[in-house]
Amino acid sequence: MYSEYVENLDNEAKQRYIEKIKDINYKDPYLLHNTELSTSASDLPDVTYIDIVNYMVYGVSAYTLEEFKAYKSLQAYNLFSCGWVLNVFAKKMAAMCLVIGKVRHSQRLSEKPLSPWFLANRQGVIQSAHCTCMAGLGESCTHIAALMFFVQYTVLKREEKSVTSIEQYWGKPKKSVDFAQVKDIDFSTPSTSKESAPKEGSSVPEMEDVEFFKFCGQLRDAGCNSALLKVVPGFNDVEIGWLVS
Structure with missing residues (x-):
């Protein structure tokens, strides 16, 4: 037919x-x-x-x-x-x-x-x-x-296959690694972890509010059109009494 x-x-x-x-x-x-x-x-x-x-x-x-x-x-x-x-x-x-x-x-x-x-x-x-x-x-x-x-x-x-387009072929990982968000991943190495780890009985210092507003004042005086200044009281036309310039 x-x-x-x-x-x-x-x-x-x-x-x-x-x-x-x-x-x-x-x-x-x-x-x-x-x-x-x-x-x-x-x-x-x-x-x-x-x-x-x-x-x-x-x-x-x-x-x-x-x-x-x-x-x-x-x-x-x-x-x-x-x-x-x-x-x-x-x-x-x-x-x-x-x-x-x-x-x-x-x-x-x-x-x-x-x-x-x-x-x-x-x-x-x-x-x-x-x-x-x-x-x-x-x-x-x-x-x-x-x-x-x-x-x-x-x-x-x-x-023309790239290594990212095919299944892994160079060997299995030594240990399983779970997926996680970037903010939850520890990127430090063992050596840097020891150096940066706080000593026993001490606490990690935090930036004081006064220092933060000094930083905002420096941004403003430098003429920087930062989005940060638009949300911080005192720099977005909202008056506060304890602003340090």
Whole structure:
């Protein structure tokens, strides 16, 4: 069973299409529902720039038996970088991985997006491709290449994991540490704790109110527009009798 698109192809193009999908048990990619496909980057084949060049430039056409030499298709990176690649899905099938997506027309944005797909093995070597555009039967159009560049970029970013994005791998902590608010955390080291700890029978001195208001007076005299002065009586136009300037 094939999609309406495939049934409307001429006999030669239809037979070539069927030959390409034999590696995925003759399942027509255009009949797969979104629920059968994955949007996870981990399911994409490991496509590299070299894989794209090997296919688009040195791949052999099934029609002419000559290399594609589709150098202009490598300019499709602009389609990808401009955001024209949409709704990319993947499906692992046997030893192959199918990637299918939507790509906007670069000059006719109001038209229905095109539907390119390609097949690659798990190592990223591209086996075949197709697109619903006029040049799609040639298997090396810019829309196919744009989809490949999207996958290559996604795989590259997938591999760039930082130590904060994955589970701790360098060893377990020697002791468990509970979460706490900053105000409740003791940042002192054992040495500084001994030096700063009050002696037995003594108490930690607190700033006297007189000293505090002297400090506020110095802020005022320095012309400082401090928010502190706006809430302290005597400096926010509230008179108090024992203010020391």
